[in-house]
Amino acid sequence: SQKIEQNSEALNIQEGKTATLTCNYTNYSPAYLQWYRQDPGRGPVFLLLIRENEKEKRKERLKVTFDTTLKQSLFHITASQPADSATYLCAPDTGGFKTIFGAGTRLFVKA
Amino acid sequence: DAGVTQSPTHLIKTRGQQVTLRCSPKSGHDTVSWYQQALGQGPQFIFQYYEEEERQRGNFPDRFSGHQFPNYSSELNVNALLLGDSALYLCASSFWTSGGDTQYFGPGTRLTVL
Numbered sequence: 001s002q003k004i005e006q007n008s009e010a011l012n013i014q015e016g017k018t019a020t021l022t023c024n025y026t027n028y029s030p031a032y033l034q035w036y037r038q039d040p041g042r043g044p045v046f047l048l049l050i051r052e053n054e055k056e057k058r059k060e061r062l063k064v065t066f067d068t069t070l071k072q073s074l075f076h077i078t079a080s081q082p083a084d085s086a087t088y089l090c091a092p093d094t095g096g097f098k099t100i101f102g103a104g105t106r107l108f109v110k111a
Numbered sequence: 112d113a114g115v116t117q118s119p120t121h122l123i124k125t126r127g128q129q130v131t132l133r134c135s136p137k138s139g140h141d142t143v144s145w146y147q148q149a150l151g152q153g154p155q156f157i158f159q160y161y162e163e164e165e166r167q168r169g170n171f172p173d174r175f176s177g178h179q180f181p182n183y184s185s186e187l188n189v190n191a192l193l194l195g196d197s198a199l200y201l202c203a204s205s206f207w208t209s210g211g212d213t214q215y216f217g218p219g220t221r222l223t224v225l
Contacts, residue, residue, distance in 0.1 A: 004153075034213065043115070043201050043216030044154065089153050097167040099144065099214065101153035 002028045006090060006102035013080055014110055021075040021105045023090030030092035033066055033073050038087045038104065047088075048075075080109045113138065115204050115217035123223045124192050132187040132220045136204030142166075143185040144214060145177060146201040154201055160185055161207060189222075197224045 005024045013019050023033070032051045036044035050057045050066045050073065057064050063076040073092075077084050087104040094100055116135045124130050136143050142161045146154035156169035160179035179185045183204075189196055199221050203214035 041199070041219070041221075043203070043219050044214075046213050046215065049213060097144075097159045097161075097212070098156045098169060099212070100156065101146075103151070103153045 002026070002094060002100060004090065004092060004100060004102035006088075007105040008103065010106040010108060012108045012110065015081060017080055019077040019080050019084070019107055019109070021088050021090075021107065023073040023075065023092070023102055025071050025092045028092070028094065029068065030094070033064075033090060033092045035062075035064060035073075035075050036089045036091065036101075038089055040087075044089055044101075077107075080107075082109045082111050085109050115202060115215050117200075117202050117217035117220050119220060120218070121221045121223075123225065125225050126192055126194060128192050128224075129188065129190045130192060130222060132189075132200050132202075132222075134185045134187070134202030134204075134217060136183050136185070136202075137215045140204035140206050140215070141183055142205045142207045142212070143179055143183065144203045144205070145185070145187045146203065147171070147196075148199045148201055148219070150198075157187070192224045194224050197222060 003026045034049045035047045038044040048064045050064045061078045065074045087106050089104040090102045118133045144159040145157040148154045158168040159166045163179045174190045176188045199219045201219045202217045205214045
């Protein structure tokens with residue numbers, strides 16, 4: 001069955017450093033992959049979508065890579081700020097109408 | 112432009128009862144998906160509605176049912192509530208394209224089953 005793995009441990013980093021989050025998937029080949037941010041008690045918010053023919057995508061301080069050979073996406077936040085503290089969810093395309101989310105990685109940025 | 116809205120915000124029910132949750136999609140969106148999110152987990156796909164039909168369903172029992180209205184708003188119904196149904200229920204709307212289904216989520220309804 002399709003499976004998504006994200007860092008289960010929370011990531012703690014110092015303000016100003018780069019945070020790197022990992023999303024690994026198995027048993028399917030997504031045409032694209034999405035990243036969402038979720039704050040406690042709120043709905044996820046879309047951040048970036050990267051397609052299989054794109055190696056890297058950037059949006060302000062965010063950068064996403066997509067390696068279809070490794071079946072992995074990396075999500076980077078450069079010059080991190082305390083306001084970046086949240087849970088980050090990845091969602092690879094399933095080829096249908098169903099979206100499967102990873103369990104998410106909790107990021108804490110200390111001032 | 113209002114985003115996705117959900118009602119109610121919070122709900123407390125007892126085992127065996129039935130509940131209806133409501134969702135209004137973002138303006139211009141025609142597709143509504145429902146998710147269940149337990150604490151510490153990612154959202155789990157329940158089903159998606161498009162053109163008033165259930166288009167795809169996740170691994171949820173028939174106790175979970177839904178409806179989409181002509182104005183694209185949607186309801187999620189859960190019958191015979193179990194303690195394990197306690198969760199945050201999220202509605203997400205999108206405008207379907209073949210290039211990727213970016214979803215806009217509502218704030219969720221927190222359901223507690225006692």
